[in-house]
Amino acid sequence: MQTTKPTRESEARILLIEDDEKLGGQVAEHLQQSGFTPTWLKSGEEALVATPREYALVVLDLMLPGVGGLEILKHLRSISDVPVLVLSAKTDAEVKVKALELGADDYVTKPFWPEELIARVHARLRRPGLERAEHYADDGLEIDGAGRTVRVDGAAVEMTKVEFELLWSLARRPGQALSRAWLVSNVLDPEREGGERTLDVHVSRIRKKLGRTGERLVTVWGVGYRLDRSDAK
Numbered sequence: 001m002q003t004t005k006p007t008r009e010s011e012a013r014i015l016l017i018e019d020d021e022k023l024g025g026q027v028a029e030h031l032q033q034s035g036f037t038p039t040w041l042k043s044g045e046e047a048l049v050a051t052p053r054e055y056a057l058v059v060l061d062l063m064l065p066g067v068g069g070l071e072i073l074k075h076l077r078s079i080s081d082v083p084v085l086v087l088s089a090k091t092d093a094e095v096k097v098k099a100l101e102l103g104a105d106d107y108v109t110k111p112f113w114p115e116e117l118i119a120r121v122h123a124r125l126r127r128p129g130l131e132r133a134e135h136y137a138d139d140g141l142e143i144d145g146a147g148r149t150v151r152v153d154g155a156a157v158e159m160t161k162v163e164f165e166l167l168w169s170l171a172r173r174p175g176q177a178l179s180r181a182w183l184v185s186n187v188l189d190p191e192r193e194g195g196e197r198t199l200d201v202h203v204s205r206i207r208k209k210l211g212r213t214g215e216r217l218v219t220v221w222g223v224g225y226r227l228d229r230s231d232a233k
Contacts, residue, residue, distance in 0.1 A: 012057065013036070013039065014039070014055060014059060015055040015057070016028055016040045016041065017041045017044075017046075017060045019042050019043060019065055021042075023110075030114040030118055036121070044066045044069070047060075047075075048067060055082055057125060062086060062088040063089065070098065074102050083105040083106075084105055085108065085120060085121065088108075089109070106124055141210065145168055145171075148168075150210075152213055157209050157210065162188060163209070167227070170226060174228070175229060177224055178224050180224040180225075183225070203217060
């Protein structure tokens, strides 16, 4: 899976995928005026051949000609962890939930104020993202993504491959809920390792192995799981 190199907000390259000429031009202009460097693509086909690791964030319209936005989102999540902010005229909960399940980081409904979008972009870039670290450390829990090791209060914790991948997926987005469907599709192999019930078993085992820090692996009812930081309220 491709990753994005850390970047300061003032230097951030933003990939904008929007087919509406007027709206796309306005968004690109506001991004540029706010100090970002936007690249504007106008179709799903163009988005499929883009290189997400070159960007700090993707702004994605769902209603695109040709390949639709949800398919683009699914494609991006299969090759990259770049944050994705979805733009959509669709206000029904089903579409929003589907986008979030596929891995969207934020969802903005059209019409919107440009200032709101820029604020969302800034907020997303300030949050720890999947691509931003290879090491997680918080109140005794340490996870080394490169070395694939887990420690609690300095003591090594043995994890299976699937357990580590599951914990690391959550640790790279601390405080953010990942859907059960996304975790099953991207961490488990549904054909070999089962589905959501198997996922629940893995989470239960991880909690036990993490001891006192296991309580921070939280169930988000109706969505999935998240790993809270120790100072989360």
